[in-house]
Amino acid sequence: MSSRREKAAHIRRLLETEGASVRANTTMFNENRYEVLDGFDEYEDLRDEAREIKEDAIERIPELIEQVRGSVEANGGEVYLADDAADANAYIEAVCETADAETVVKSKSMTTEELEVNDHLADAGVDTYETDLGEFVIQVADEAPSHLVGPGIHKSRAEIADLFNAEFAPEEPLETAEELTAFARDYLGERICEADVGMTGANFVAADSGTIALVTNEGNARKCAVTPETHIAVGGVEKLVPSVAELAPMIDLIAKSATGQEITQYVSLLTPPTDSPLIDFDDPDTPLSAQTGERSFHLVLVDNGRMAMREDEDLRETLYCIRCGACSNSCANFQHVGGHAFGGETYTGGIATGWEAGIEGTEGAEPGSLSPDSAEFGDLCTGCSRCVNACPVKIDIPWINTVVRDRRNRGAEPNGIETLVDGLVPDEERAGMDLGKRVFGNIGTLAKLGSATAPLSNWLAGSGPARAAMDRWVGIDHRRDLPAFQRETLRRWFANRASVPAQTSVDGEPREAVLFPDTYTNYIEVERGKAAVRTLEVLGVDVELAPVTESGRAPLSQGMVATATSRARETAAALEPFLERDRDIVVIEPSDVAMFRDEYEKLLDDDTAARLAEHSYDVLEYVYGLLENGADLGALQYGVGPVTYHSHCQQRTLGLEVYTEAVLERLGYEVETTEAECCGMAGSFGYKSEYYELSQAVGDSLAAEIEEVDAETGEARQIVASGTSCLEQLGDLLDRPATHPVKLIAPDPNR
Known part of the structure; x- marks a missing residue:
């Protein structure tokens, strides 16, 4: 398990090297999503429909597997149900060997990332080329994807240009986005023409017909599927739906949720093996109608822990995921640090915790029993719940993260001090869980003790030795001011x-x-x-x-x-x-x-x-x-002038911020509500030494917005915030304190 210092250093490096690009791209995705959903009255109904479709399909997986097997075989293809990554890779290697393949071209597929297909084929002597532009960039860079939809969003145009110029040494250095795209298109076009096998993922698979839906923006997937003679489609068993009829709400939602498009550039529905003619690029004079040869198609359905997840009451919802990445785009922590911090070995963002828990357990471990190393990233989920509103199938992602965190806590082995603490705290946990988490989880007991002994407790907690001890043993960052307990509760x-x-x-x-x-x-x-x-x-x-x-x-x-x-x-x-x-x-x-x-x-x-x-x-x-209902507005404290209001994350999720805005406006305030949806503090998160700098980075974005409003209006507006954490963070970041709205409107106690 990484130390707090190591985690802090890793996050600091990513904030410096990848943060700006991740922030720019996720902001664009978010703004596009807000725009495309504005006035889209069918959105909530579609979400409900999509949720129902996924619930039904996951319940019926065994039945749908048998149905799609019959459909694909009737079409002339083959279906293979792989137990795990090794099983899937062995089958894929065998197909390539039968095809006498030297090269494979691939379209974007997170499931093949999960299986590490590229590495396995490389060991077998088969060259594999990613044809999705983002996947191609990170393949050349030898990096992992940083986002479910945009695998290379952590790289800037200049970084990609430097990468391509160093790797491919073009006659004229590449610089603009157009030049980079044209180079990649030509280079990958040649690889597609030469390829022996094409491999795609599958956004959805219709069991009744064997039809595969590929939802892309580049058109490379259909080229990979139909240009080589052999097509391998790889997808988790959760990609199955009963029929093509269920695809409409899914395809409508995935584009809007992922990138904020009305619909993606390409929606390909293939029922392979396709009857399109084969192409011999070495014989351009022969008409396509005269080309001979037979196509082969292999649908590889992957279990790799999914069937166990289906039986897990808390992880089951993960299988409803349609891989849109909206949970990442809506998450303030992800927006600032990206998937190389907020992600596991394969998957990124809030939903990644469920996937990694189900498919990436330690060797020999039951699905859902994560090793601490592969699960630590889930602590970046602060439970704000904005992702729930963003998710097109309404997955309760914070709850999945909470459950996996609980399993980690219970699976840890205690050391001496943790065993000692176990006997002193009034909770239901076992010895071994992280001491810092246990302290924060019992903050009510500490506050009761601190209040009873105030002001001595405040002096003691603020002393140098106490702060050093808290930093070392509990992980409370020494740069964060501590709250002062009041003797009178x-x-x-x-x-x-x-x-x-x-x-x-x-x-x-x-x-x-x-x-x-x-x-x-x-x-x-x-x-x-x-x-x-x-x-x-x-x-x-x-x-x-x-x-x-x-x-x-x-x-x-x-x-x-x-x-x-x-x-x-x-x-x-x-x-x-x-x-x-x-x-x-x-x-x-x-x-x-x-x-x-x-x-x-x-x-x-x-x-x-x-x-x-x-x-x-x-x-x-x-x-x-x-x-x-008629209460006397005049009994409250009237205000004069402008205020900048920052609503708490969960308040926004519940749609409650409008009431604060309305009350303040009735009392005469000019209310400007911040667009930034998170202050970065998130309860205990901002106190933790490993996350302090990320917390500050998120908070700096909010502070910059507030200061920009001040500059536009020419005055330092009064700051109002509803959440305790928000008030603390804003007080640290700005040159003036923030006020809770109830203190702003309360009648003067002396009047």
């Missing part, structure tokens, strides 16, 4: 304050709510909690404070699923009496709202999870609802 303040008259809503009926005081609000940002109480009460709400502060978010973010489940059950039990009295649950921290509305369905029984989801509200969402 929100709950203590609430219990000791003067009694408040019973509140009456505008319609005369009492509006009752229970405020959930998250760990930060209760022990650190106490003034924020007080502001929330005052705001709700002045709008006619009778407020009680929940007796619990931990939703389970902290342990869940560290992959501590058992502990998160325990915390969720405790929270649900504590809130149940309030729900029985018809009290609404008002939540200040957006990540806790996401727990109640989304994650609890994985941790609690269906009825309990649904009940909590239905009655939970973001605090500004709740304020908006009160105002809509």
Whole structure:
């Protein structure tokens, strides 16, 4: 397993060498996707349809395998079901040997990357040429793909020019994109004409007809499929769909999700072996109709752990993936560092964790039991959930990453200090998991202790020896400021304050709510909690404070699923009496709202999870609802002038940022909401020494946007942010503090 220092150095190098190109390309993909989906009213219906198709197909894989075997054989081709990579490669080598092949031309295929087909054929004496431009670039560079769709997005035009000029020594140095493309087209065109075997992937395979769908932008796939006499198509068993009828929503979605196109340049539906005439490039005078010879076709369907993934309740969803890369494009961490950090041996981005867990386990290990080395990249998933909205088949990618993280935690062997810590922490985990994760997962316990001993705890935590120890043993970066614990907690303040008259809503009926005081609000940002109480009460709400502060978010973010489940059950039990009295649950921290509305369905029984989801509200969402129902806007603090608002990631995913914007605008603020969707802090992520610089790089993009707005308006606008992590990060990055919106609108306590 890499050390924190090694991981930090690796990320630092990639930020410097590949970050700019990755950022530019993923930004382009994202902007194109937003544009093409704007006004595309059928999008959500298509996503639902595509999801249903994949669920049905994965359920029916054994049946579809037998069906496609019959279809392809009836067409004159052959089907081979490969158990694993070695089995698939042996079959492919045998086909090449039968064809007396010296060269193979390939179109883009992540499954053949997974199998390492090129290396295997090279060992067998067969030259293999990638004909997709991006794949060709990284083949020449001898690098791994950095993106599911754009394998070479980490390279700039200048870098590709230097690479081609050094490798091929053209008469005139190549410089422009047009020159590079023309050179590659001519060079690869010659390889295609000379090839003995053509190999393609398969975006989808229709079982009833044996039809293969190839979705590309370069047209090279169809050339590889029909120019040589022998065509090998390689795809995982998850590529099967019942019929061509199921292809329409898939093809519509894949282009829009991947690159933001209405449709790709080429959509090829082939039912091989095709009946197109063979071409003898050495005999150009003979008409094509007079050419003789027979085509052969081999469909290699690959298991390699997929059937075991199908039986794995948590990894099964991975098989719904249509390889569009939208999860990568929408991920702030990926946008800045790319797939050579956020990726495994084959796959990249958030969905890669599921693939690598299912297919890249250690030798002899069960699928899903990753070695720590091959799974560490999954820690770059911060659980923000933006990828879920971007995924065309609605895969819960953060949950897959969480589950695999949990399996890693439970598979680690303890050392001495971890064994000692195991007896001191109140969680459900076993000794051996990373000490830093365990500390962050138990932040509620630490905050309780820190508050009880403040201000001594703050002085001690900030001392040089303590910071050095935290950096070394826990991985808390010494450059990151620590929060200050408050001696008086929100709950203590609430219990000791003067009694408040019973509140009456505008319609005369009492509006009752229970405020959930998250760990930060209760022990650190106490003034924020007080502001929330005052705001709700002045709008006619009778407020009680929940007796619990931990939703389970902290342990869940560290992959501590058992502990998160325990915390969720405790929270649900504590809130149940309030729900029985018809009290609404008002939540200040957006990540806790996401727990109640989304994650609890994985941790609690269906009825309990649904009940909590239905009655939970973001605090500004709740304020908006009160105002809509006649509450007195004049009771709140009016504002003057412009504010720049940064919404929390999960708040955006849930579509809740609009309520904060609306309330602030009603109170007289000119609101400019940031386009940057992530601040880079992501809870504990920004504290970790191995990820500190990546966190700052993501944050710098947000800060640059804010400063650009300031420059355009000629003034330093007030900064407002909803998330605790966002407030911390913005406070570190900018020359002025950021404010939670509830503090901005709360009535003056002295008036």
